Amino acid sequence: MEKLVLKTIKKYGLILPGQILVAAVSGGPDSVAMLHLIRKLTVSWGVKIHVAHLNHMFRGAQSEEEACFVAGMAQEMGLDCTVESFDVPSYISRTGLSPEEGARNIRYSFLQRIAQACKADAVMTAHHANDQAETVLLHLIRGAGPEGLAAISPREGNLIRPLLETGREEILHYCREKRLAYRMDPSNEEDVYQRNKVRLDLIPRLKKLNPQIINALTRTANICRSENQLVQEITEEAMGQVELVRQERGATLDLNRLDQFHxxxxxxxxxxxxxxxxxAPGSLSFDHTEDILNLRPGKEICLPGRLYARKEKGRLIFSRCPNFPQEDFDFFTPVPLRVPGITRIPQLNISLETEVIPWPEPHYVKNKNSAAFHLNVLDGQLFVRGRLPGDRFQPKGLSGTKKLKDFFIDEKIPHEQRKAVPLVISGDKIIWVVGYRTGEQTEATPLNEKALWIKVKKLSRA
Structure with a gap:
């Protein structure tokens, strides 16, 4: 493992002599092995390491114990250490972010703050080859291109990942060999969220077809990363050739110049x-992009972020949406769904109750306020919100997506009622227009062993 990690460090120039590093250490085997090994490899390089641990306050006393464990380990190694706590559950409740995204935002903000205070050259995290393989599969399942399949980069700004080409089995073997103590997060073994299902179910099945599947997927990420960098460079050069004119409330470009490119x-x-x-990087879906390219002259479409696009006089024009006043889109802040648990939406006087149940469930009855979904829709970003301009939806039974506005029209939902229709969202995909229709290929089937049951109820007036 030492030779493999050293090879990764040298190949990507991750660590140089005399640098100051912040090590993100959760207390798990990956980060413990990273800290121990990088300290050993760089002891003669004059590298200084500052340990950083954030208690996300998800698991009460267990989280507190992990924080104490990391602080004690750093002290035994003679390393400076910063341990802080942040109430992430309250943060995600306020912001509407998923637990995964909310924790990531707070964690990286914390790490960057510590790096700045320490005048560190880099922040190192313990992402490894298995994380890379899982990310490739998750992006593939969602329909990503080369940019998404490039997955995790060894270096991203001042973030470095020296274990990225090292498998989890090698990491665990290193911990056993060096007799390193660590702490395990039990949530990693729960098969509720999609990443865990990929790790616990899909990858073991793929290993039966290819025992070297982790290496194969890591290689795929490396290939896509290189080719994606090339395409990005070509795109940057093309930006100077489309006669793009930027304005305060819009941008326009020459269609003839655009059409000359692949x-x-x-x-x-x-x-x-x-x-x-x-x-807002990533705001456009593949469907939105295709809709823009296929626009007919004189037509316009609404896009996320209160934008619209139209083709006019040989130019493609992007502008702020002047014809969508705030009162027409009185959507409430996205709220993460508790799984399992009860999520209250006081703006609509409803609650959504979720539970993971054995499937098929003989007592389950589908109706406008109850639906059962297969667990693959759980990707760590399941939440409920109101409609947004440009929303698209693929209703069950439809081969492609359609504008949510058109769906509302087809369902004869009065205009004044549309802003009060809750939408259950997984990632960037609408899986249920509550009270009307579930999304295509989202409902639980007889082939599923478990399902997510969501029930909508009126809040008590008491």
């Missing part, structure tokens, strides 16, 4: 222009 570059140009304009 479809792959046209898609990237569209996404980059919208990302730069909205300052």
């Amino acid at each position: 479809l792959a570059i046209r898609r990237r140009l569209i996404r980059k222009i919208v990302d730069d304009f909205t300052h």
